[in-house]
Amino acid sequence: MPDILETIAAATRKRVEKEKAEVSLDQVKAQAEAMPMGNHSFYQALAKPDISFICECKQASPSKGQIVDVFPYVDIAKDYEQAGADAISVLTEPQWFKGKLDYLQEISSTVSIPCLRKDFTIDPYMIYQAKMYGASAVLLIVSILDPDEIKAYFELAESLGMDALVECHDEKEVEIAKAVGAKIIGVNNRNLRNFSVDSTNCLRLRQQVGTDCLFVAESGVKNHVDIQKLEDAQVNAVLIGETMMKAPDKKAMLERLKYGQD
Numbered sequence: 001m002p003d004i005l006e007t008i009a010a011a012t013r014k015r016v017e018k019e020k021a022e023v024s025l026d027q028v029k030a031q032a033e034a035m036p037m038g039n040h041s042f043y044q045a046l047a048k049p050d051i052s053f054i055c056e057c058k059q060a061s062p063s064k065g066q067i068v069d070v071f072p073y074v075d076i077a078k079d080y081e082q083a084g085a086d087a088i089s090v091l092t093e094p095q096w097f098k099g100k101l102d103y104l105q106e107i108s109s110t111v112s113i114p115c116l117r118k119d120f121t122i123d124p125y126m127i128y129q130a131k132m133y134g135a136s137a138v139l140l141i142v143s144i145l146d147p148d149e150i151k152a153y154f155e156l157a158e159s160l161g162m163d164a165l166v167e168c169h170d171e172k173e174v175e176i177a178k179a180v181g182a183k184i185i186g187v188n189n190r191n192l193r194n195f196s197v198d199s200t201n202c203l204r205l206r207q208q209v210g211t212d213c214l215f216v217a218e219s220g221v222k223n224h225v226d227i228q229k230l231e232d233a234q235v236n237a238v239l240i241g242e243t244m245m246k247a248p249d250k251k252a253m254l255e256r257l258k259y260g261q262d
């Protein structure tokens with residue numbers, strides 16, 4: 001029986017085929033290539049000496065179902081920026097995360113910090129779309145791509161002036177990410193096949209990733225103690241979804257995460 005990740009990847013393949021029938025690859029490619037190189041570097045936003053915060057805009061997820069009922073995504077993104085987020089992750093997957101490419105376009109044209117297109121990239125078409133809709137970076141999940149695809153997609157993103165967050169979950173995937181020359185490696189604490197979250201996963205893989213590339217810790221981050229452990233492990237950035245989405249006051253939550261209770 002296919003697991004959720006395979007199910008989402010298969011649904012994404014179908015979705016992309018439908019989108020290609022509406023707007024051809026040639027059209028998307030021409031539009032993406034005609035766009036200027038972006039002003040907001042995802043890599044630079046994560047490379048500062050202190051830990052960087054990537055705050056996520058998502059209404060739902062497969063593991064949590066509906067996270068928030070009301071989803072004023074542009075206001076949420078503006079709040080993230082004002083609260084001091086370094087980058088914003090925007091879910092564009094429609095079925096399980098209730099995301100949209102339009103959200104990416106509206107958010108990226110409103111804020112002045114880089115936006116990541118958070119989706120299940122399985123086709124170059126999605127990378128051209130990401131550029132068209134204002135992304136500064138795309139997500140490449142190692143477990144749904146083969147190494148040649150990761151390398152080709154990573155190079156395509158760079159040729160369009162974007163970065164790639166190459167996401168891993170275990171040692172084998174980190175080896176693959178390093179071998180293709182990933183410049184930003186994310187380690188997900190969430191096992192995307194069974195939803196279990198182990199907050200020690202990124203700490204365990206920190207050394208293996210090394211310091212030649214940036215390291216992003218993903219999922220399950222709840223409080224200042226979690227952040228302190230990541231800082232101690234010299235993690236460059238942290239990607240936080242549910243905790244930020246559920247916080248009524250984004251600025252207060254980001255301050256609590258950074259500095260602890262006041």
Ligand SMILES: O=C(O)c1ccccc1NCC(=O)[C@H](O)[C@H](O)COP(=O)(O)O
Binds near residue numbers: 056062063218219
């Ligand atoms: O979150 C899920 O249920 C999920 C299931 C299958 C594939 C991907 C999934 N989530 C993507 C993510 O990893 C998170 O959106 C991201 O890292 C933020 O996690 P969190 O802070 O725990 O919301």
